[in-house]
Amino acid sequence: MIIYIASLAFVIIGIYTIIAKDNLVKKVIGLGIFTTGIHILLIALGYRSLGIAPIFLSGMGLSYFSSTAVDPLPQALVLTSIVIDLSVTALALTLIIKNHKMTGISDASYG
Amino acid sequence: MVDIMSFLVDDWVFIFILFSAITYGFYQFAKTDSDVSSATKKPYACGNSINPDNEKVPSQAFYKTIVSVFRMGVIKKMHKDNLSTFVLWMFFGLVFVSVYLLVFG
Amino acid sequence: MIASFRKFFEVFKMAYLNIIVPVLLAAVFLITITSGRHRHHHLMIATGGVCLSAIFLLLDLPLLISDKIIVYYQLGWMPPLGISFAVDFLNYMVCILLVLVAVASLVISKTEIHEDKREFYALFMLLLLGLFGAAMTGDIFNLFVFFEILSIASYALVSYTGQKKAIASSIKYLIMGSFSTSLILLGIVFIYGSLGTLNMADIASKVAVSSTAATIVGFGLLISGFMFKAAIAPFHAWKPSVIRYAPLSLGLMFTATGTIIGLYTIFRLVVTVGNLNISGLLIALSFLTMVLGAVLALQTQNLKKLLAYSAISQTGYVLLGIGLYGYTGAVYHMVNLVIIDILLFIVAYVVIRHFGTSNLDKMGGLGFGNPILFVSSLVGAVALAGLPMSNGFSSKLLIYISGIEVFPIATFVAMIVSVLTLAYSFKMINMIFLSNRKDAGVVKIDYDLKVVMVILVILCIVLGVFQGYFTGLMGIISGSGLDREFYIKAVLGII
Numbered sequence: 031m032i033i034y035i036a037s038l039a040f041v042i043i044g045i046y047t048i049i050a051k052d053n054l055v056k057k058v059i060g061l062g063i064f065t066t067g068i069h070i071l072l073i074a075l076g077y078r079s080l081g082i083a084p085i086f087l088s089g090m091g092l093s094y095f096s097s098t099a100v101d102p103l104p105q106a107l108v109l110t111s112i113v114i115d116l117s118v119t120a121l122a123l124t125l126i127i128k129n130h131k132m133t134g135i136s137d138a139s140y141g
Numbered sequence: 142m143v144d145i146m147s148f149l150v151d152d153w154v155f156i157f158i159l160f161s162a163i164t165y166g167f168y169q170f171a172k173t174d175s176d177v178s179s180a181t182k183k184p185y186a187c188g189n190s191i192n193p194d195n196e197k198v199p200s201q202a203f204y205k206t207i208v209s210v211f212r213m214g215v216i217k218k219m220h221k222d223n224l225s226t227f228v229l230w231m232f233f234g235l236v237f238v239s240v241y242l243l244v245f246g
Numbered sequence: 247m248i249a250s251f252r253k254f255f256e257v258f259k260m261a262y263l264n265i266i267v268p269v270l271l272a273a274v275f276l277i278t279i280t281s282g283r284h285r286h287h288h289l290m291i292a293t294g295g296v297c298l299s300a301i302f303l304l305l306d307l308p309l310l311i312s313d314k315i316i317v318y319y320q321l322g323w324m325p326p327l328g329i330s331f332a333v334d335f336l337n338y339m340v341c342i343l344l345v346l347v348a349v350a351s352l353v354i355s356k357t358e359i360h361e362d363k364r365e366f367y368a369l370f371m372l373l374l375l376g377l378f379g380a381a382m383t384g385d386i387f388n389l390f391v392f393f394e395i396l397s398i399a400s401y402a403l404v405s406y407t408g409q410k411k412a413i414a415s416s417i418k419y420l421i422m423g424s425f426s427t428s429l430i431l432l433g434i435v436f437i438y439g440s441l442g443t444l445n446m447a448d449i450a451s452k453v454a455v456s457s458t459a460a461t462i463v464g465f466g467l468l469i470s471g472f473m474f475k476a477a478i479a480p481f482h483a484w485k486p487s488v489i490r491y492a493p494l495s496l497g498l499m500f501t502a503t504g505t506i507i508g509l510y511t512i513f514r515l516v517v518t519v520g521n522l523n524i525s526g527l528l529i530a531l532s533f534l535t536m537v538l539g540a541v542l543a544l545q546t547q548n549l550k551k552l553l554a555y556s557a558i559s560q561t562g563y564v565l566l567g568i569g570l571y572g573y574t575g576a577v578y579h580m581v582n583l584v585i586i587d588i589l590l591f592i593v594a595y596v597v598i599r600h601f602g603t604s605n606l607d608k609m610g611g612l613g614f615g616n617p618i619l620f621v622s623s624l625v626g627a628v629a630l631a632g633l634p635m636s637n638g639f640s641s642k643l644l645i646y647i648s649g650i651e652v653f654p655i656a657t658f659v660a661m662i663v664s665v666l667t668l669a670y671s672f673k674m675i676n677m678i679f680l681s682n683r684k685d686a687g688v689v690k691i692d693y694d695l696k697v698v699m700v701i702l703v704i705l706c707i708v709l710g711v712f713q714g715y716f717t718g719l720m721g722i723i724s725g726s727g728l729d730r731e732f733y734i735k736a737v738l739g740i741i
C-alpha cells in the first residue's frame with residue numbers, strides 16, 4: 031500500500047513542480063519526478079512478494095509458475111518508458127542550454 | 142437519371158444554383174442602367190479626399206465594437222506566453238475530464 | 247484470375263504493415279547516411295518514401311473492401327499477448343489524410359527549407375512514422391510509443407529555424423507535450439492495473455464486464471492526453487506559438503496531423519474501445535474550443551496565428567459531432583478540415599513569402615493580378631465558414647442536424663461560431679487581397695504549388711456539391727468505428 035501512496039506523492043510533487051516553479055530546468059526536473067512516480071506505480075502493479083523471475087523452466091509446473099512468477103509486462107513497459115523519458119530530458123536540456131546561451135534567460139515566464 | 146442525380150446531389154444545390162442564376166440576372170439588369178464614373182468610385186470620406194496610401198484599415202479596427210462589447214480582449218490577455226499558466230490549464234482540464242468521467246461515466 | 251489476385255494479397259497480408267513502416271524507416275536511414283553534399287536528393291528520398299507508402303496503402307484497398315478489417319499480429323502472437331495492428335475503414339481514411347498532408351507539406355518545404363535539409367527530412371520522416379504507427383496500431387502502449395516518437399520529432403522540428411522565439415516555443419511545446427504524454431502513460435497504467443490487458447479490442451470486450459473507477463480514471467487521463475494533440479480547449483495553448491515560429495510546412499504538418507490523429511484516437515477510445523457515455527463533456531469542451539478559437543482569431547494581427555486559431559476553432563466542430571452522436575458529420579468535417587487547412591496554409595505560404603512578413607497589417611492589394619491565389623483563398627474562406635456549395639457546408643449541416651435531434655443549444659452555438667468564422671476569414675481575405683487599393687503586383691507561384699491549389703479547390707467544391715454520395719461514404723467509414731462487436735471479434739481472432 032505504501033508504495034502506491036509514494037508513487038502518488040511523486041506524481042503530485044512532479045505536477046506541482048511543473049506548474050509552480052518558474053525556472054525551466056526545475057520544470058524538467060518536475061517532469062522527471064512525475065514520470066518516475068508513474069514508473070514506480072507501474073512496477074508496483076507487477077510486484078508479487080516472494081515472486082520468482084518470469085522465466086518458464088522445464089521442471090516447473092504451469093500452475094506453480096503462474097502463481098509465483100511476477101508479471102513481466104510492466105517491466106518491459108517501464109524499460110521503454112525510461113528510454114523515452116531519457117531522450118525527452120536530453121532534448122529539453124539541450125534546448126534550454128541553447129536558449130540560455132542566446133538570451134541569457136532560463137525562466138518560463140518571458141514572452 | 143433523376144434518381145441518380147438526387148442520390149448524388151441534394152435539393153439545396155439545385156435551389157442554390159437557381160437563386161444564383163436569378164441574382165446574376167438581376168445584377169446584369171441593374172448594370173446596364175447605371176453609369177459608373179470614376180468619381181462615384183471614390184471611397185466615402187465625409188467630404189474629404191483621401192490619399193490612397195492612407196486608405197488601409199488596420200486589422201485591429203475590424204469588429205472593434207464586438208470585441209469591446211463582449212470583452213473579448215480579456216481572453217487575448219490570458220494567452221500571454223506563460224508556460225506555467227498553460228500547464229495549469231491543462232491540469233484543470235485533466236481534473237475536469239476525470240471528475241466528469243467518475244461522476245457521469 | 248480474381249482468385250490468384252486474391253491469393254497475392256493473402257500472401258501480402260502478413261507483411262503489408264511491415265511494409266509501410268520500414269519504407270519510412272528506410273527513408274530515414276537513407277537521409278541520415280547521405281551527407282550534406284547531395285542536398286538535392288534529400289527531398290527526393292523523402293518524397294519517394296511517402297509515395298511508396300501511399301502505393302502500398304492503395305494496394306491494400308481491395309483486401310480491406312473484401313475483409314472490412316485487416317488485422318496483423320506482430321510475430322504471430324495472438325492479441326492478449328502480442329502487439330496487433332488493426333486497420334479498418336476509419337484507420338484507412340486517417341492514413342490517406344496523413345499521406346495527403348505529408349505530400350502537401352513536402353511540396354511547401356521544397357522552396358521553404360534552404361539549409362540542413364538532411365536533418366529536416368529525417369525528423370519529418372520520423373514524425374510521419376509516428377503518425378502512421380499511431381493511426382494503425384491496436385495496442386494502447388504501442389500507441390503511446392508512437393505518440394512519443396511523433397512528439398519528440400515535432401519538438402525538435404519546432405526549433406528547426408534556430409531563432410530565439412522558435413527555441414522558446416519549442417521548449418514550451420516540449421514541457422506541455424511531455425506532460426500530456428505522461429498523462430497518457432498514467433492512463434495506460436490505470437487501465438492495465440484494472441483490466442490486465444493492453445490490447446484495444448481486449449479492453450473493449452472487458453470494459454463492460456469488469457470496469458472499475460480506476461478504469462474510468464484511466465480513460466479520462468488517456469482522453470486528456472490525446473486532447474492535447476488535437477488542441478481541444480484547455481489543452482490548446484501550444485498551438486499558436488508553435489505555428490507562429492515554425493516554418494509553414496511544419497505548421498501545416500502540426501496543425502493538420504495533430505488534429506487528425508488526436509481526434510481519431512479520441513473517436514476510437516470513446517466510441518469503439520471504451521463505449522463511454524461522455525457526450526456532455528465533449529459538448530462542453532467543444533463549445534469552449536470553438537468559441538475560444540473564433541474569438542482569438544477575430545483579434546489577432548498575424549496570419550499564421552489566425553490560421554492556428556481557426557484550426558483550433560474548427561476542431562471543436564468535430565468534437566461536437568462526436569459528442570452529439572453525429573459520427574458521420576464528425577468524420578466528414580475532419581476530412582474537410584484537413585483539405586481546407588492545406589489550402590489555406592499554401593495560400594499563406596505564398597503570401598508570406600511575397601511580403602516577407604506574417605503581419606496582416608503590412609499586407610494588401612494582392613487581389614488584382616493573382617486570380618488563382620485569390621480564388622483559392624476565397625474558396626478556402628467560404629469553406630471554412632461553411633457557406634453553401636462548399637465542403638464545409640455539407641459537413642456542418644450534418645452536425646447541425648444531429649444537434650437539433652439531440653441538443654438544440656449546440657446547433658445554436660455552432661451557428662454563432664460559424665458567423666464568427668465568416669467574420670475572421672473575410673477579415674483575412676480583406677487584409678491580404680483588398681485592403682490597400684494599390685496593386686501589390688503579381689505573386690510568383692511555383693508550378694507544383696499551383697497544381698496542388700487547383701486540385702484542393704476542386705476537391706472543396708466536389709465534396710460540397712456531391713453531398714449525398716460523400717455522406718454515404720463517410721457513413722461507411724464512421725460505421726466501421728461504431729461496430730464494436732465486429733472489431734472485437736476480428737482483432738481477437740474469434741471470426
